[in-house]
Amino acid sequence: DQQVKQNSPSLSVQEGRISILNCDYTNSMFDYFLWYKKYPAEGPTFLISISSIKDKNEDGRFTVFLNKSAKHLSLHIVPSQPGDSAVYFCAASYGNYGQNFVFGPGTRLSVLP
């Protein structure tokens, strides 16, 4: 049951360039989407989120785009920095009350100096 998919297990990008991480979902009930970053031996750290009423949300170097008709979201990191090297998880949920998050399998981003 892969409701949230991240089809690229890994991505390498040169420092200073744009990193684009992609996520697809199948459940049209999802109405809230998040990106988390995870370093080894640490828990997921919240990065940025977007609700289904929007198609874009920006926070500094991070922008999330949502295309509801395609059931697709992406995370853009500009400019990429070596400290951004981590595993990035896309997550989705629906409902307003104590909702659980459904996570994708993650994409390992390596930013090369």
Next chain:
Amino acid sequence: EPEVTQTPSHQVTQMGQEVILRCVPISNHLYFYWYRQILGQKVEFLVSFYNNEISEKSEIFDDQFSVERPDGSNFTLKIRSTKLEDSAMYFCASQDRAGNQPQHFGDGTRLSIL
């Protein structure tokens, strides 16, 4: 910045033994969660907890699992009789209110069943 803390960071237990994983959520948060991540697999939802009762649980969260908030600060996950397949990272998360809000995660407990 407030954070979710989990103890221990690593727990090694014999199969069939009981184990309790502990979490201290962020102090003003009201919603609490446990997730697990088996090595090489996705982060999976186990259970959510609000107002001293379970709100939702997954198929993984069977009768061997229980959660408790024994006082105003701790949130625990108990596995009654551990199995080899319970070996995983267990993450606790908390959320300050309902609605579209992020959950904040602890650094996890690595549970190894021998």
